[in-house]
Amino acid sequence: MKRTLLCVVVVIACFHFGFMFLEAFAWSTQFVRSLTHLSESAARETVGVGRNMALSNGFLGVALLWATFALREREAYSAQWVLLSFIVVAGVVGAVTMRNYRIFVMQSLPALVALGMSWLARPYARTEDQAIQQIIEIERQILAINAMNPRAIPETAKGAVPRGQHPKLLGLVEAKLIVADNLPKEMRVGVFKEPGKSYDAWIRYSNARNLDDRDPGGHGMAIKLFNVAAETESSNVTQDFVLFDSPVFFVGNPLQYVEFEEATLRAHGKSRSETRIAFLLNYYWRHRKQLKNLRNAQRSDVIDPLAIRYWSMTPYQFGSAVVKYSAKPVGEGAVPVVVERSKDMLREAMKVRLGRTDAEFVEFEFQVQVQTDARSMPVEDPTKEWDEAVSRPITVAHLRIPTRQPFDTEERNLIAENLSFTPWHALHGHRPLGGINRVRQAVYESLSEFRHALNHVPRQEPNPPTQAR
Ligand code: HEM
Numbered sequence: 001m002k003r004t005l006l007c008v009v010v011v012i013a014c015f016h017f018g019f020m021f022l023e024a025f026a027w028s029t030q031f032v033r034s035l036t037h038l039s040e041s042a043a044r045e046t047v048g049v050g051r052n053m054a055l056s057n058g059f060l061g062v063a064l065l066w067a068t069f070a071l072r073e074r075e076a077y078s079a080q081w082v083l084l085s086f087i088v089v090a091g092v093v094g095a096v097t098m099r100n101y102r103i104f105v106m107q108s109l110p111a112l113v114a115l116g117m118s119w120l121a122r123p124y125a126r127t128e129d130q131a132i133q134q135i136i137e138i139e140r141q142i143l144a145i146n147a148m149n150p151r152a153i154p155e156t157a158k159g160a161v162p163r164g165q166h167p168k169l170l171g172l173v174e175a176k177l178i179v180a181d182n183l184p185k186e187m188r189v190g191v192f193k194e195p196g197k198s199y200d201a202w203i204r205y206s207n208a209r210n211l212d213d214r215d216p217g218g219h220g221m222a223i224k225l226f227n228v229a230a231e232t233e234s235s236n237v238t239q240d241f242v243l244f245d246s247p248v249f250f251v252g253n254p255l256q257y258v259e260f261e262e263a264t265l266r267a268h269g270k271s272r273s274e275t276r277i278a279f280l281l282n283y284y285w286r287h288r289k290q291l292k293n294l295r296n297a298q299r300s301d302v303i304d305p306l307a308i309r310y311w312s313m314t315p316y317q318f319g320s321a322v323v324k325y326s327a328k329p330v331g332e333g334a335v336p337v338v339v340e341r342s343k344d345m346l347r348e349a350m351k352v353r354l355g356r357t358d359a360e361f362v363e364f365e366f367q368v369q370v371q372t373d374a375r376s377m378p379v380e381d382p383t384k385e386w387d388e389a390v391s392r393p394i395t396v397a398h399l400r401i402p403t404r405q406p407f408d409t410e411e412r413n414l415i416a417e418n419l420s421f422t423p424w425h426a427l428h429g430h431r432p433l434g435g436i437n438r439v440r441q442a443v444y445e446s447l448s449e450f451r452h453a454l455n456h457v458p459r460q461e462p463n464p465p466t467q468a469r
Helices: 002-025 030-036 040-045 047-070 073-097 101-120 128-147 254-267 272-284 288-297 345-354 410-418 435-455
Strands: 168-179 198-207 219-225 239-244 316-318 321-330 361-370 394-402
Touching (some): 040 047, 410 435
Antiparallel strands (some): 316 321, 361 394
C-alpha cells in the first residue's frame, strides 16, 4: 500500500507540474481555453494571472514531494493530509466556478484516492499492542531529548537523567497510611483489609511538566506503601497509588494517546503559546471535547501541593468493586500556605507546612468512589467524570505526613530520583483497569528501566522510610 501511495502522490505532483506548464506557457491555447472558458482575447489579457496560478501549482507539487520524501513518517502523513485536502478543495471550487467537471476529475479525484490510501497506510497504531510500542518509542525520545538539554533537568536531579513525565520533584515525604476504623465490611479488601492497620509510605509530589512552579500545569502525588504482604509470601511488597490533581484524564484511549504523544513530541521545546497551537493543530481539533479536560488540568491556582486534592483519573479493581481513588486534604492541611511566588514556590510551601511545630502531621483522607453504573461511569474512557453526587467518595484510610521531617535534603532527593512508581505495583485485588492503565503497565516499566540504565543505577524497590533514616 505504501509503495502504491508513493506512486499516486508522485503522479499527483506531476499533474501539478503539468498544470504549471499549461498555465505558464500555454494559457491562451485552445486546450487551456476549453478548460477556463476564456475567449482568446480574454486569455491574452490574463496571461499574468495564468503565470501566478502556475506558480501555486508548481509550489503545491514540490510541497507534496517534499512532504512525502523529506519528512519522518508521521509528519509526512500529516503534511500529506493538509496538502491533499487543499488540492481536493481547490478542484471542487474550480469545477463549480468554471462549470467544468474535468477539473474535479483531474485534480480532486486523484487527491481523494491518495487521501484514502494514506489513511489506510497511516503510521499510527491500530491495536493496543501497537499503541504500547509507539508510546514507548515516543516517551523514550522525549526522555532522551530532555537528558541532552541541561535546562530541562530539574536542580534536584543533580544532572541525572530525570523522568520523561513528572520530572520535577517538589518533595519526597515519609508518611503513614492508616486504614479507617469504621470501614464497612465490603470495603475491607487488599491493603484495607484490617481496620486500624498502619503502613509506612513514601509520597513523591511532582510537577507534571513544568520546571517553573509559576507556570500553569498538572501536579502528581505518588504514594508507595510498604510491607503489603496480604496476598503474597514476600515481606517487602509495595503497593503504589499514582494520583494527579485533576479528576479526569485528557485522552480517551490508547490509540488516541499515540496521537497525543506525537503532538507532545512536536510541541517539545516550543514556547507556551506555540505549544498550545501545536496541540490544537495536531490533536485537539479532532478531539475537541477532551480540550476542556486538558484546560482544567493546566492549573494555575496551585500554591501549596499539600492543600489540594488528587485523583487516580483511571479506575481500579477493589475486591469485587470497581473504583477510582482520590486523596483529599483535611483539617488545617486544606488551607494553603502562602509563600512568595518563585520558580520553586511549591517546595517552599511544603517546607513551611512541614516545618510547623503546632501540628504533628498534615492529613489527607484516602477515598474510593465506587462505580455504580457502568454506562455513566465507564472503565474504558477516563475522560468521563464519575459524578460524586451519584457515588459519594468513601474514606477508607488516613494518610498522615509527619511535620518536622527533613525532606528538603540531597539524600531525600536522590531516593526520589531513583524511585519507580507504577499503577501496576499493586496487589491483585487492586489491579488497574481500562485501556489507559493497560498501556501504563509496559510504558512505566520500560521507561523506568531506560532511565535507570542511563543513570547507571540499579532498579529496585526502595526501603521503607523507617530504614532509610
Ligand atoms: C497512557 C497514559 C500514560 C502514560 C504513557 C504515562 C507515562 C508516564 C511515565 C513514562 C512516567 C514516568 C515513570 C518513570 O520514569 O518512573 C509517568 C509518571 C507519572 N504519571 Fe503517568 N502516564 C500516563 C497516564 C497517567 C495517568 C492517567 C495519571 C493519573 C494519575 C498519571 C500520573 C503520573 C504521575 C503522578 C507520575 C509521577 C510518578 C512519580 O512520582 O514517579 N499518568 N507517567
